[in-house]
Amino acid sequence: MRNTTTQTTALHxxxxxxxxxxxxxxxxxxxxxxxxxxxxxxxxxxxxxxxxLVSTGMVERLEQRGFRVAEISMEDFExxxxxxxxxxxxxxxxxxxxxxxxxxxxxVLALHHLRRxxxxxxxxxxxxxxxxxxxxxxxHRALISGCPSRVLLRFCAQLYDANRRYRHIARLTPRSxxxxxxxxxxxxxxxxxxxxxxxxxxxxxHYTRTGDLLRSQISRCKKSA
Numbered sequence: 480m481r482n483t484t485t486q487t488t489a490l491h492x493x494x495x496x497x498x499x500x501x502x503x504x505x506x507x508x509x510x511x512x513x514x515x516x517x518x519x520x521x522x523x524x525x526x527x528x529x530x531x532l533v534s535t536g537m538v539e540r541l542e543q544r545g546f547r548v549a550e551i552s553m554e555d556f557e558x559x560x561x562x563x564x565x566x567x568x569x570x571x572x573x574x575x576x577x578x579x580x581x582x583x584x585x586x587v588l589a590l591h592h593l594r595r596x597x598x599x600x601x602x603x604x605x606x607x608x609x610x611x612x613x614x615x616x617x618x619h620r621a622l623i624s625g626c627p628s629r630v631l632l633r634f635c636a637q638l639y640d641a642n643r644r645y646r647h648i649a650r651l652t653p654r655s656x657x658x659x660x661x662x663x664x665x666x667x668x669x670x671x672x673x674x675x676x677x678x679x680x681x682x683x684x685h686y687t688r689t690g691d692l693l694r695s696q697i698s699r700c701k702k703s704a
Contacts, residue, residue, distance in 0.1 A: 490520055490528035498537050498548055499644045509538065509546040535637045537644075553697060556645050560690050563638040567686075568679045570623035570631050575675045578625020583671055585621035590667045593618055593660060612643070618663055622670060622682070646689075649696035662688075 494514075497503045514525050529546045532538035539549050574582060592614040602608040619639060626632055662685045669678035 486520065486524040487527040487531070490518060490524055491531050493518060494528055494532060495535075495537060495640060498532070499640055499647060501644075501647050503548050505548055505551045505648070507548045508541075509548065511545065536641065551645065551648060553694070556693070556697065559638060559641045559645070560686070560693075563635070563642055564683050564686055566631060566635050566638065567619075567623060568683060570626040570628070570635055571670065571679055571682055572675050573627065573631075574623050574625030575670055575673055575678060577627060582621075582625035585624055586618075586667050586671060589614070589618035589621040590664060593663055596660075616643075618667070622666065645693055645697065649693050659685075659689075 494503070503509070509529060511522050511525055511529075514520070515522060518525070529538055530540075533540050533546070537549055538546050540546055596611050596614070602611065616639065620636070623632065623635060662681065666678055666681045666685060669681055672678075
């Protein structure tokens with residue numbers, strides 16, 4: 480049982496990342512037979528992984544016809560963006576109020592890791608970019624990790640991945656906004672100072688700036704498609 484669960488989790492993560500990075504494109508049919516060859520996995524754990532991704536909105540179940548990668552739209556992006564801001568503002572508030580020394584340590588460590596990547600510099604290769612993505616996710620997880628609600632944190636994680644997918648579809652690289660590191664540092668400093676009002680305001684401003692850029696890029700991509 481544990482081996483099957485581990486397989487399903489690993490496949491879920493690989494499928495999710497391939498969808499987020501656009502290696503599996505919006506609307507693409509996900510045939511179990513093809514996926515078995517792609518991932519070298521059995522049909523049962525693959526179907527279980529796909530079902531898990533249906534629950535997150537990354538994959539759509541087709542009536543009697545299997546699965547496909549979820550489509551994208553400006554409407555979906557706007558809903559994802561608004562919900563993410565709403566939930567993470569609450570999660571950050573609770574983290575600042577209830578987070579302890581371990582929470583503070585996670586933020587400090589994540590900021591230290593982020594500073595290893597100079598603002599504006601190009602990535603040497605895809606591996607370096609993926610490493611930045613992991614560290615960037617580490618920072619945003621750390622910010623809200625003091626929130627005691629596991630349900631809220633689970634939803635925040637799903638919305639983070641959904642937003643990341645739109646960023647890659649829009650070809651918005653992690654270095655598209657050169658002042659992002661400074662914004663991360665300011666958010667982290669306010670959180671560590673236990674300044675709820677400033678930290679939540681800066682977080683929403685950070686997301687809004689990226690969101691505005693994403694809207695422009697998505698519109699441009701749709702016009703050129």
